[in-house]
Amino acid sequence: MALKQEVLFRLVRRDQGSGARAGLLHTAHGVIQTPIFMPVGTQATVKTLTPEDLCAIHAQIILNNTYHLYLRPGSEIVREAGGVQKFSNWNRPILTDSGGFQIFSLAELNKIDESGFAFRSHLDGSSHYLTPEKVVAIQRDLGSDIMMVLDECVPYPCEYRYAKKSTELTIAWARKSLQAVQQYPAVHGFSQYLFAIVQGSVYKDLRRNCCEELIRLDFPGYAIGGLSVGEPKDVLYELTALCAELLPENKPRYLMGVGKPEDILEGIERGIDMFDCIIPTRNGRNGTVFTRSGPINIKSAQYKRDFGPLDPDCNCQVCQNYTRSYLRHLYNAKELLVLRLLSYHNVHFYLQLVAQARTAILCSEYRQWKHQFLSHYSLRAADRRSLASD
Amino acid sequence: MALKQEVLFRLVRRDQGSGARAGLLHTAHGVIQTPIFMPVGTQATVKTLTPEDLCAIHAQIILNNTYHLYLRPGSEIVREAGGVQKFSNWNRPILTDSGGFQIFSLAELNKIDESGFAFRSHLDGSSHYLTPEKVVAIQRDLGSDIMMVLDECVPYPCEYRYAKKSTELTIAWARKSLQAVQQYPAVHGFSQYLFAIVQGSVYKDLRRNCCEELIRLDFPGYAIGGLSVGEPKDVLYELTALCAELLPENKPRYLMGVGKPEDILEGIERGIDMFDCIIPTRNGRNGTVFTRSGPINIKSAQYKRDFGPLDPDCNCQVCQNYTRSYLRHLYNAKELLVLRLLSYHNVHFYLQLVAQARTAILCSEYRQWKHQFLSHYSLRAADRRSLASD
Numbered sequence: 001m002a003l004k005q006e007v008l009f010r011l012v013r014r015d016q017g018s019g020a021r022a023g024l025l026h027t028a029h030g031v032i033q034t035p036i037f038m039p040v041g042t043q044a045t046v047k048t049l050t051p052e053d054l055c056a057i058h059a060q061i062i063l064n065n066t067y068h069l070y071l072r073p074g075s076e077i078v079r080e081a082g083g084v085q086k087f088s089n090w091n092r093p094i095l096t097d098s099g100g101f102q103i104f105s106l107a108e109l110n111k112i113d114e115s116g117f118a119f120r121s122h123l124d125g126s127s128h129y130l131t132p133e134k135v136v137a138i139q140r141d142l143g144s145d146i147m148m149v150l151d152e153c154v155p156y157p158c159e160y161r162y163a164k165k166s167t168e169l170t171i172a173w174a175r176k177s178l179q180a181v182q183q184y185p186a187v188h189g190f191s192q193y194l195f196a197i198v199q200g201s202v203y204k205d206l207r208r209n210c211c212e213e214l215i216r217l218d219f220p221g222y223a224i225g226g227l228s229v230g231e232p233k234d235v236l237y238e239l240t241a242l243c244a245e246l247l248p249e250n251k252p253r254y255l256m257g258v259g260k261p262e263d264i265l266e267g268i269e270r271g272i273d274m275f276d277c278i279i280p281t282r283n284g285r286n287g288t289v290f291t292r293s294g295p296i297n298i299k300s301a302q303y304k305r306d307f308g309p310l311d312p313d314c315n316c317q318v319c320q321n322y323t324r325s326y327l328r329h330l331y332n333a334k335e336l337l338v339l340r341l342l343s344y345h346n347v348h349f350y351l352q353l354v355a356q357a358r359t360a361i362l363c364s365e366y367r368q369w370k371h372q373f374l375s376h377y378s379l380r381a382a383d384r385r386s387l388a389s390d
Numbered sequence: 391m392a393l394k395q396e397v398l399f400r401l402v403r404r405d406q407g408s409g410a411r412a413g414l415l416h417t418a419h420g421v422i423q424t425p426i427f428m429p430v431g432t433q434a435t436v437k438t439l440t441p442e443d444l445c446a447i448h449a450q451i452i453l454n455n456t457y458h459l460y461l462r463p464g465s466e467i468v469r470e471a472g473g474v475q476k477f478s479n480w481n482r483p484i485l486t487d488s489g490g491f492q493i494f495s496l497a498e499l500n501k502i503d504e505s506g507f508a509f510r511s512h513l514d515g516s517s518h519y520l521t522p523e524k525v526v527a528i529q530r531d532l533g534s535d536i537m538m539v540l541d542e543c544v545p546y547p548c549e550y551r552y553a554k555k556s557t558e559l560t561i562a563w564a565r566k567s568l569q570a571v572q573q574y575p576a577v578h579g580f581s582q583y584l585f586a587i588v589q590g591s592v593y594k595d596l597r598r599n600c601c602e603e604l605i606r607l608d609f610p611g612y613a614i615g616g617l618s619v620g621e622p623k624d625v626l627y628e629l630t631a632l633c634a635e636l637l638p639e640n641k642p643r644y645l646m647g648v649g650k651p652e653d654i655l656e657g658i659e660r661g662i663d664m665f666d667c668i669i670p671t672r673n674g675r676n677g678t679v680f681t682r683s684g685p686i687n688i689k690s691a692q693y694k695r696d697f698g699p700l701d702p703d704c705n706c707q708v709c710q711n712y713t714r715s716y717l718r719h720l721y722n723a724k725e726l727l728v729l730r731l732l733s734y735h736n737v738h739f740y741l742q743l744v745a746q747a748r749t750a751i752l753c754s755e756y757r758q759w760k761h762q763f764l765s766h767y768s769l770r771a772a773d774r775r776s777l778a779s780d
Contacts, residue, residue: 043723044716050727051711073694073719081697081715089711166441304463307471321479325471326434330461334431337440337728 008193008220009034009252009273019244019271022361025061025252027093027145028190030086032060034252034273035357037264037350038095040281043068044078044088047281048340049347053091057316057348058355060092061145063276066138067099067107070130071121075141083143083188095276096144097256098135100196101225105287112152114172125269132173136180136194143188149177150222151197156230163201170199171213178217195254197225198243202235211246222247223254224272228263237266244271261290261353261377265370268357275354280346285339288332290349294377298342303328316348398583398610399642409634409661414753415451415642417535418580419475419482422450424559424642424663425747427654427740428485430671433458434468434478437671438730439737441480447706447738448745450482451535453666456528457489457497460520461511465531473533473578485547485666486534486716486738487646488525488587490541491615502542504562522563526570526584533578538613539567541587546620553591560589561603568607585611585644588633592625601636613644614662618653627656635659651680651743651767655760659745665744670736675729677721680739684767688732693718 013022020261035210039046039054042065046054061251064084069075081087084094103109103117104274108125116131132150139147151170153164174196181194196219200206214222224243227236240255247253254274255267264275280290286313291311296303298310309319310327318327318341330338353373403412415422429436429444432455436444444452454474459465471477474484493499493507498515501508506521522540529537541560544553564586571584586609590596604612614633617626630645637643644664646658654665670680677689681701686693688700699709708717708731714778720728743763750759 043719043725045720045723045727048726048730050731052707068723072723073715077695077715077719080695081713087713087716087719089716224584305467305470317442323471323477325463325467326477326479327434328466329477330435333458333462335433335435336726337435337439339726340438340730341440 001157009250011249013362013364016364018366019241020268020357020361020366021271021273022358023252023273025093025273027061027193029091029093029145030060032093033355033358035264035268035361036060036274037354038063038274038276039347039350040276040278041088041090043072046343046347047285048336048343049281051088051092053344054090054347055092057344058351059347062090062092062094063096064096064142064144065099065102066087066135066148067102067130067141068094069096069142070099070138071123071128075138079141079143079187080365084256085143093145094142095195095274096139096142096148097276098139098148098150098357099130100197101257103130103321104153104155112169114169116150133180133183136177137184139192140187143186143190143192145190145192146221147192147194149174149185149194149196151199151225153226154199154201156201156203156226160201160203160206163199163203163206167200167206167210170197171210173215174217174219178219195219195221195223195252197223197256198247199226199256201226202231204239204242206298207239207243208246211243212349215246215248219251219253221252223256223274225256227255228258233263236263237270240267240272241270247271261350262285262374264350264353265357268354268361268371269366269370277350280350281343284342284346287342288346289342290346292373292376298324298328298331298338299309300328310342310345314345314349314352315390316345318342318345318348399640401639403752403754405751406754408659408756409631410658410665410747410751411661412662412748413642415483415663417451417583419481419483419535422483423745423748425658425744425745425751426450426664427653428453428664428666429737429740430666430668431478431480433462434474436676436733436737438733439671441478441482443734444480444737445482448741449737450689452480452482452484454478454484454486454532454534455489455492456486456525456532456538457492457520457701457706459486459532460489460528461513461518465528466609469531469533469577475533483535484532485536485585485644485664486529486538488529488538488540488586489520491543491647491756493520494543494545504559506518506540507612516584521571522566523570523629526567527574529582530574531576533576533580533582535580535582536611537582537584539584539586540566541589541615543616543619544589544591548591548598550591550593553589553593553596556582557590557596557600560587561600564604564607564609568609585613585642585654587607587613587615587646588637590615592621592629594629594632597633600635601633605636605638605780609641611642611644613646613664615646617645618648623653626653627660630657630662631660637661651740653742654743655747655764658744658751659756659760664743667740670740671733674732674736677733678736680736682763682766688714688718688721688728690718700735704739704742706735708732708735710727710736
C-alpha cells in the first residue's frame with residue numbers, strides 16, 4: 001500500500017511565474033490530468049447527468065458522498081453491487097468526501113467527542129455514531145479511488161479557542177484514519193488512497209500547525225477544508241497560498257468546495273491541483289449559465305428571441321443544438337429537460353476551464369492566460385455578486 | 391396541395407385474420423412506419439428526453455400541442471425560429487394537437503359558440519379567442535407535419551342531446567378548417583397535412599354520422615377523438631372498431647390519447663395506425679416501469695438488492711447500464727436522473743411494442759403475436775388496475 005501511495009501523483013510541469021502546476025493522478029480507474037475539476041455526485045449521481053454525458057464532456061473524476069451513501073442506500077448495498085463505480089455505472093475514478101461537512105450541515109448533531117460524532121439522520125431521524133475508523137471502513141465498502149478522512153469542519157466565523165481544539169481533533173482523527181486503512185483492507189481488489197484534510201479556520205498558525213502535523217503522517221494527498229464557508233475572498237486566497245506552500249510538492253492538493261470560475265483560477269495559481277463544487281450543477285438548475293463572457297441568466301426576457309447558442313465560444317452539444325430562446329422557453333415552462341441541458345453545459349464549461357488552465361501551465365503561460373480569460377469573462381463585479389447569491 | 395395530400399399514406403400490408411395493417415406515412419421530415427406510437431412533447435419537448443435520446447430509441451414522430459405553444463412561447467416566436475422542428479432541434483416529423491382538449495381541461499372556458507372558443511389562459515388568466523381558422527393559422531406558424539382540426543372534446547358521460555350538438559359543431563369546424571388550409575398557406579416551405587377528428591361520445595349513430603360527414607370532406611387523415619376519457623374498455627374497443635371500419639382504407643387512422651400497451655394492441659387489431667399517450671413518460675416519472683412481464687414499480691422494497699436490469703428482455707441503454715437497485719436508490723433519493731432514465735426505457739418499450747406489432751402484421755401473424763405478447767405481459771388484472779391509477 002505504501003509503495004502504491006507513493007506513485008499516486010506525478011508532477012509533470014511547474015508554471016514559470018506562478019505556483020500553478022500540471023500533474024497526473026494514477027488511480028485504479030484511470031489517470032487524471034491535473035489541475036482538475038470534480039463534478040459533484042453526492043448521491044452516486046451528478047444531478048440530471050448520466051455517466052455517458054460526463055464522459056462526453058471529458059469528466060475524469062467525480063465526487064460521491066460517504067454520509068449520504070451510508071444512510072441511503074446503505075454502504076452494504078453498494079458493496080454488494082461491487083462498489084460505487086459498478087453501482088452507478090461510472091467506470092472512471094471517484095473521490096468520496098467523508099461526510100463530516102454533511103453531519104454538520106444536514107444531520108442533527110447530538111455529540112462530538114474524541115472518538116467520533118453521534119447524530120441523527122436528516123432522512124428519518126435514526127441515530128448513528130460515526131468514527132474516523134468507521135468512515136474508512138464505509139469507504140472501503142464504497143470502493144472510491146480516493147477516500148477522505150473524517151474531519152470537523154468549523155463554521156465561519158469561529159473563535160480561536162474552538163478552532164484550535166477542533167483542529168487538534170482533526171489531526172488526531174487523521175492519525176486514526178491512517179491506522180484504519182491497515183485495519184480495514186480494500187474489499188474490491190484495487191488500491192484506494194486516503195487524503196488528509198487541513199483545517200484551522202482563518203487562523204494562520206493553526207493552518208500551519210495542521211499542515212505540519214498532517215505532513216508528518218505522510219498521506220498520499222492533502223485537502224484544504226473549511227474554506228469557502230463565508231470568509232472574505234482575500235482570506236480564502238491567502239490561506240490557500242499558505243497551505244499550498246507548506247504541503248509537499250510530490251503530493252496532490254485539493255481545495256474543497258471551491259468554487260466560482262475565478263476562485264478556481266486563483267487556486268490553480270497558488271498550486272492547487274483538485275477542485276469540487278456544486279455551483280455548475282446547482283446554479284444551472286437555477287437558470288445561471290456560465291459563458292466565456294461571464295454568467296448569464298437564461299430566464300431573462302432579453303433571450304426570448306435570441307436564436308444563438310448559450311455561449312458562442314462553446315463547442316458542447318447543448319451549444320451546438322439549442323438556442324437561448326428554446327432553453328428560456330423550457331425554463332419558463334418548467335420543463336425538466338432544461339435542468340439537464342444547463343447542467344451539461346455548465347459542467348462542460350468548468351471542465352474546459354481547468355483543461356485550458358493545464359494547457360497554459362504546460363506552456364508556462366498561466367498568468368497571461370488567466371488574465372486573458374478573466375478580462376473576457378467580464379461581467380461587472382456587481383452583476384457577479386448578484387448571480388453568486390443564487 | 392390536394393395531390394400531395396393523396397400520397398401521405400401508403401398501405402403496405404393488411405394482416406390476414408384481423409383489421410391490423412402496416413403502412414407508411416410520407417412527410418416532409420421523413421417516412422413513418424405504421425402502426426406507430428407518438429411520444430408526447432406537449433411544450434415542444436418530450437419530458438426529460440432530448441431529440442438525440444428519441445432518435446436512439448427510434449422515435450419516428452412526436453406530438454406537440456398547439457394550445458400550449460400558442461400561449462408559451464407564442465407561435466410567432468416558433469415561426470421566427472423557423473418552425474417547431476428547428477426551435478426544438480427535433481428534425482423528424484411532428485404532429486400538433488389542436489388544443490381543443492386542453493382548452494377544456496386546463497383553461498377557464500368562458501364561451502363556446504359556432505365561431506370558436508373564448509377562454510382564459512391557465513398560465514396568466516389572459517383572455518383569448520380561438521377559432522378553427524386561427525388554429526390552422528397557428529399550426530402554419532408552428533410548421534408541424536400533421537395539423538389537427540379544432541374540435542370539441544366532450545366529457546364522459548355526456549347526454550345524447552349535447553353530444554349531438556357538439557358533434558355537429560365539430561363537423562362544421564372541420565369544414566372551416568379545411569377552407570383555412572387554403573386561406574393560410576404553409577410558411578415554412580413544406581407540405582402540412584390536416585387531420586379531421588371524429589367525435590360523437592359513446593353514441594354509435596353520432597360516431598357513424600360524424601365519420602360519414604368527415605369522409606365527404608376528404609381529409610388526408612382521420613383521428614378518433616373523445617375516447618379513453620373514462621368509458622368502459624369494451625365501449626372504447628367497440629367504437630374504435632366502428633370508426634375504423636367506416637374510415638377510408640387509403641387514409642391513416644389515429645386513435646387519440648390511447649393508451650396502455652394492451653389498449654394499443656387492441657387498437658392495432660381494429661385497424662388503427664397511429665397512437666399517442668402520456669402514459670410512458672408520466673408513469674415513468676411516477677416510478678412505473680413497463681416490462682415484457684408487465685408493469686413494475688421501481689419504488690418497491692423488493693428491488694433494494696436487485697442487481698438485474700429493469701427488463702431482462704430489453705436492449706435499451708438503461709437496461710444495458712443500470713440495475714433496479716440503483717434506479718430504486720435514485721428514485722428514493724429524489725434524484726432527477728431517474729425520471730429521465732425511466733422515461734427513456736418506457737418510451738423505448740412503447741416504440742418496440744408497435745415495431746414488433748408491425749413485424750407481426752407484415753408476417754400476417756398479428757393475432758398470434760398479440761396473444762403471445764399479452765400472455766407474457768401477465769400481471770394479474772387487479773395489479774394492473776392499481777398501477778393504471780398512478
